[in-house]
Amino acid sequence: MKTIKRIVISFILVLGLASNISLWSQDQSLSYQVILETKGEYNNLDRKSKINPDNWMNIGDFAALSQLYPILQFNSRSGDLATRLGVEANLRSYNFEKDSTRLLIQELYSQFTFKDKHYFVFGKKRLDWGSGMIWNPTNFFIQKDPLRTQNRLEGIFMLNYSYLFSESAISIYLFPDKKKENFKAAIKYDYSKDRIDAAVSFVEYGKYQQVGLDLSYGGNLFTFYGEGVLRNFSKSYKIDDNNILQIPDNRKKTFSSEFVVGGSVVFNMHLSFRGEYRFREDYLDKSQIRLFENQLPDNLMIWDAISVSKHTLFASFDYRDTYSRWSANLRTFYDPLSNQLIVSPLGVLTMNNFQIEASTIFYNNKLSIHNFQSTILLSCFF
Amino acid sequence: MKTSIAISLVYLLTGLSNILADNYLEQLDKSFYAEYAVMKMEMHKDNKMMRHYEMEYYRQGDKMRMEFTAPATEKGRRMLNDNTSLWMYLPRTSKIMKLPFKQSFMGSDASNTDLMRMSFRNDYEIETVSNQGKGIVVLYLKAKNAEVAYDKTVVEFDTRKKVPIKQEMYSISGKLIKTIFYENPILVDGLYFPSTMIIKEELQKNTETKIYYSDIRKKTNRPAEYFTLGALKR
Numbered sequence: 001m002k003t004i005k006r007i008v009i010s011f012i013l014v015l016g017l018a019s020n021i022s023l024w025s026q027d028q029s030l031s032y033q034v035i036l037e038t039k040g041e042y043n044n045l046d047r048k049s050k051i052n053p054d055n056w057m058n059i060g061d062f063a064a065l066s067q068l069y070p071i072l073q074f075n076s077r078s079g080d081l082a083t084r085l086g087v088e089a090n091l092r093s094y095n096f097e098k099d100s101t102r103l104l105i106q107e108l109y110s111q112f113t114f115k116d117k118h119y120f121v122f123g124k125k126r127l128d129w130g131s132g133m134i135w136n137p138t139n140f141f142i143q144k145d146p147l148r149t150q151n152r153l154e155g156i157f158m159l160n161y162s163y164l165f166s167e168s169a170i171s172i173y174l175f176p177d178k179k180k181e182n183f184k185a186a187i188k189y190d191y192s193k194d195r196i197d198a199a200v201s202f203v204e205y206g207k208y209q210q211v212g213l214d215l216s217y218g219g220n221l222f223t224f225y226g227e228g229v230l231r232n233f234s235k236s237y238k239i240d241d242n243n244i245l246q247i248p249d250n251r252k253k254t255f256s257s258e259f260v261v262g263g264s265v266v267f268n269m270h271l272s273f274r275g276e277y278r279f280r281e282d283y284l285d286k287s288q289i290r291l292f293e294n295q296l297p298d299n300l301m302i303w304d305a306i307s308v309s310k311h312t313l314f315a316s317f318d319y320r321d322t323y324s325r326w327s328a329n330l331r332t333f334y335d336p337l338s339n340q341l342i343v344s345p346l347g348v349l350t351m352n353n354f355q356i357e358a359s360t361i362f363y364n365n366k367l368s369i370h371n372f373q374s375t376i377l378l379s380c381f382f
Numbered sequence: 383m384k385t386s387i388a389i390s391l392v393y394l395l396t397g398l399s400n401i402l403a404d405n406y407l408e409q410l411d412k413s414f415y416a417e418y419a420v421m422k423m424e425m426h427k428d429n430k431m432m433r434h435y436e437m438e439y440y441r442q443g444d445k446m447r448m449e450f451t452a453p454a455t456e457k458g459r460r461m462l463n464d465n466t467s468l469w470m471y472l473p474r475t476s477k478i479m480k481l482p483f484k485q486s487f488m489g490s491d492a493s494n495t496d497l498m499r500m501s502f503r504n505d506y507e508i509e510t511v512s513n514q515g516k517g518i519v520v521l522y523l524k525a526k527n528a529e530v531a532y533d534k535t536v537v538e539f540d541t542r543k544k545v546p547i548k549q550e551m552y553s554i555s556g557k558l559i560k561t562i563f564y565e566n567p568i569l570v571d572g573l574y575f576p577s578t579m580i581i582k583e584e585l586q587k588n589t590e591t592k593i594y595y596s597d598i599r600k601k602t603n604r605p606a607e608y609f610t611l612g613a614l615k616r
Contacts, residue, residue, distance in 0.1 A: 031457075031458075033454065033457055033458070111616070113616070115605055115607070116604070116605045116607040116608045116613055117605070117607050119616050121616075125476075126475070126476040127476070128475065128476040128477045128478065128615065131480070133479070144475070149475065150472070150474055150475055151474075151475070152474050152475070153475065162612065162616070164607040164610055164612040164613060165607075165610075166606055166607065166610065167610070168612075169610070169611075169612035190611065190612060192464075192467070192610070192611045193466075194466045194467070195466050195467050197467075197480065197611065216480055218467050218468065218480040218481070218482065219482065220482055220529075221482045222482060223480045223481070223482060225480070264482075266482045322427075322432075322586075322589070323425050323427075323432040323433045324433070325432070325433060350455055351453075351455070352433075352434075352452075352453035352454060352455060353453065353454045353455065354455070355455055379455075381453075381454035381455050381457070382454060
């Protein structure tokens, strides 16, 4: 398997480089960027936490994470044909310990474009589906961290062909996997006209399917969006009415829905608001939450720091200075069934070559490991 | 008979003035039109530079696409405007965000509509034209509908080089909101292009945004699909 992996990576590199070099006499460019992110975190733990009583998880008061992202792109164009080789790596280290250092290839792909209509992608690439800012149910493959949506996420290995029309695009995806049963395929249609964007998607995952719909509308001072899916599988754990834990593979295979609606409003050049509501049909209702609480920490795999139930609300006020050098943000997550509440102020300072983010996350519910977490994150851009 | 001739003359003159007015708006639009340029934007307060950006921009008809090349924190970010909607592509998450049209552009004194403004001809009609001599005319423009960012705008136009010199933007109440100075016209493919724009925000004193255009090309070979949402994230 490692040999196959090496062959595939080499093929992508050779294919991308060769196509770029062959067009060397034409319009070509190499762009690069190196980003270094260093995060320091202080955890104020709730010693009476139902999830982590007496800190049996052994979570330290302090933690640090360093991540180095070297990013390279070779681009070349000759007439109607353009090629790209994209590489993004992630070298990360926890608590500055050498033994914890890991190298991950987040993106490695070759892209061929013909007449800016036909796009072929082969390799590992990030996939962004859905108009939601915090949650994207239509994105089967990658979910963001709601508390830091700008994290650079790992891509997924794919073969992708897209054809672009003047107002729409159709994309076909194949996602090979070393296990045959994990092979996935998808098709997506995007449409954009006037102020409306829409997308319909279909994902086939072995014997499971997901159908998705995404809509957004942009006004002069506001945007509104919604996305939703119907799927006949679950990716989550659940506790049933008989107090039995159900793992995702064993969950009942009926269609269930998940959707997000949200919007943003710009009040003036400094102040804006964003809100989102998420509904997940196959998650816990009120009675199941009580069962879950009473069985802790045995059913720990159900737990989510933000929300364990069907309903989740998000609201955020953002204030920024005139030149977008600094911003102050107040974010709130609330689950009305489990009464999980998170309030998090965030300050961001952005200069030409670095950015500093300072935030504290306050947890106000019994289903939490922390009383609060404070984080400082420094990103340097080269 | 004399009345008929007089009426005919009035119609003729009105028609001619409409054609002339339309020509001014067309020349204005042409003076701004370039399918590629490198832009440098600087934001100043009290004569001190607060932020700067460098971008490449592509345009075709009423569609425009920008890619940020500097500073490092913004590198790789892209914007697309198709004259009805505005989107931003964020490279770190490969995400596309829809933006409100009337939002300030990256914190500058320019709004998104100021920078990506597409057409005087589509947005405004000329109320009056005042001849200042030496080839300079002043055009008093009124917005055709409420969707246009500024209800009234006054443009000082050089009819010899066919470029604007100054533009004042007014709100519905008649308050002066913004003034743009166009400087350093350079010849590109036989037409002058104002290579420097200085935008002064009249409601906040001592702030201005300077935009410098270079490497200007009137025509490129980009196909229409390049200016689509699908291409923006690829």
